[in-house]
Amino acid sequence: MTTGERVVRDVDEREARETAEAARETVWVRPSFAKQLYLGDFDLSLIHPHPRATADDAVRGDEFLGRLAAYCETLDGLLIEREARVPDEYLQGFADLGVFGLKIPAEYGGLGLPMSYYGRALMLIGSVHPTLGALVSAHQSIGVPEPVKQFGTDEQKQRFLPRCAGGAVTAFLLTEPDVGSDPARMASTATPTDDGEAYLLDGVKLWTTNGVIAELVVVMARVPEHDGQRGGITAFVVEADSPGITVENRNAFMGLRGIENGVTRFHQVRVPAENRLGREGEGLRIALTTLNTGRLSIPALCAAAGKWCVKIAREWSSERVQWGRPVGKHAAVAEKLSFITATTFALEAVLDLSAQLADAGSKDIRIEAALAKLWSSEMAWKVADELVQIRGGRGYETADSLAARGERAVPAEQILRDVRINRIFEGSTEIMHLLIAREAVDAHLAAAGDLASADADLRAKARAAVKASGFYAKWLPQLAVGKGSVPTSYAEFGPLAHQLRYVERASRRLARQTFYGMSRWQAKLEYRQGFLGRIVDIGAELFAMAASCSRAEMLRTDDPVRGAAAYELAAAFCEQARLRVDHLFDQLWSNTDDSDRSLADRVLDGRYTWLEDGVIDPSEGTGPWIAAWQPGESKASNHSRRYR
Secondary structure: OOOOOOOOOOOOHHHHHHHHHHOOOOOOOOOOHHHHHHOOOOOHHHOOOOOOOOHHHHHHHHHHHHHHHHHHOOOOHHHHHHHOEOOHHHHHHHHHHOHHHOOOOHHHOOOOOOHHHHHHHHHHHHHHOHHHHHHHHHHHOOOOHHHHHHHOOHHHHHHHHHHHHOOOOEEEEOOEOOEOOOHHHOOOEEEEOOOOOEEEEEEEEEEEEOOOOOOEEEEEEEEOOEOOEOOEEEEEEEEOOOOOEEEEEEOOOOOOOEOOEEEEEEEEEEEEHHHEEOOOOOHHHHHHHHHHHHOOHHHHHHHHHHHHHHHHHHHHHHHOEEOOEEHHHOHHHHHHHHHHHHHHHHHHHHHHHHHHHHHHOOOOOHHHHHHHHHHHHHHHHHHHHHHHHHHOHHHHOOHHHHHHOOOOOOOHHHHHHHHHHHHOOOOOHHHHHHHHHHHHOHHHHHHHHHHHOOOOOHHHHHHHHHHHHHHHHHHHHHHOOOHHHOOOOOHHHHHHHHHHHHHHHHHHHHHHHHHHHHHHHHHHHHHOHHHHHHHHHHHHHHHHHHHHHHHHHHHHHHOHHHHHHHHHHHHHHHHHHHHHHHHHHHHHHOOOHHHHHHHHHHHHOOOOHHHHOOOOOOOOOOOOOOOOOOOOOOOOOOOOOOOO
């Protein structure tokens, strides 16, 4: 590679798909509630009785949360919002408390708290300002600690984890200016040195959350084939102050003001071979495996947003009077209050169940974690939007402006801006639909074999049809009846029993609809993204309903008074969710997907450019859609800094 030469990897659709497919975990050693749910097997025993933290973890976790809450009370989130920066002393305070080692085992200097308490800690931290939640999450969930803990050697764990626990902020660097969710196009390279003792890292990484202040970073780069080795996308732990690393820009966003997110350039950065995580070519698998539980940070921050929205909506709707009554007593606002409150109960239920399942370790939660991220990010956005609507003009006004004229500084518009990123972070909604759909239809693809392959010939498809018929002859009859058709099923849940019966019936219906789609489109099913997205969303709502019922029963067991209230919230949520599920089922076969794709093609062909007349585009002429980059030494000033 010569300086000045731009590296572009042009890959076709097949290579892109094969790259992603090769990184998937294809073996299911442990049971998965969500996987079975999509197959029409609603096995409540996999999530109920609701898993709980051990007594020792609960004592340690509660003690830590008490100390964390006391510290968070001293922090000023509006200061972060005004200055678009987290004060160094805030970060030092987190380091002193052990926040940067929440999930790091005690033997490496961390607190060793379970995922359930990590989620509760993130809720507290994120409620001060979501930027703080993003900072801690990017470090602890996908930064250096998690991949080193899961895939590092003993020597790597001893070398890196104590530093991370002690306050060394870390980041995860995957995305590039022209590479988002399609890693096959990754252009950053890690070239082995002749002596085999190191790699020379070259490339540019975009949207490096924490990258501006990171001391250590995990970098994904492509190792070329060499000495009989296959190379491929590989993960490295890199010292952020290594010669040749430049943070060329600190990015600013719609929300999360204060986030230390940048553009990082690597030019001939020498990375010792002992800093490689796993083998060459395993980087993408490491990234995806790390994200399986790392994604649960998003539901935690979404639940925190929901809880705050409930509080503000309740207080404001009681205080604000219109036409002689508090606005919360008017039906239009009451409906929003009900949605916000019931949905927030479900947000916490989804988070707690997913986290407790992760802690227990006896279930495979790759689908559950993905569903939790997808569903929580979508619902939290709707909750925040409804809060702004309830607040009216004050919801659109900034907290500082409200305070300046003597009113309570409620940052409703800020929460709307801040939660929006969760629909993009760690896999956009659209990518999550495809990822989950791939897992949800995995059994069908395995049964269909070459029927689901666009490259198979007629003879291969005929053989596959015989094999598939045997699978479906046994599987389909099981979807005809189930516990959901028995009026006495799930009686231990009292007034929630009929909600669980609905989930069971809907699970079997969902499996049948998936089969019909597979039969109709076969190899073309992957292009029916509207259909697959609705299949995924139905499963997500059913998962949230089951989680809410299980949590309500757990709370009733612990405290009958609070449990009765939890039952009310779970019932309200399930009724609302059922309406969404029924609508999604209707849309599976009655939709505008085909006409939408046709219209989109004509839009892209420029047929309707006249529709754009009559406005000014202030962005025109300001730069390319995607900034070009060339390997080589940086010509920009370095924005990197340290808080300690």
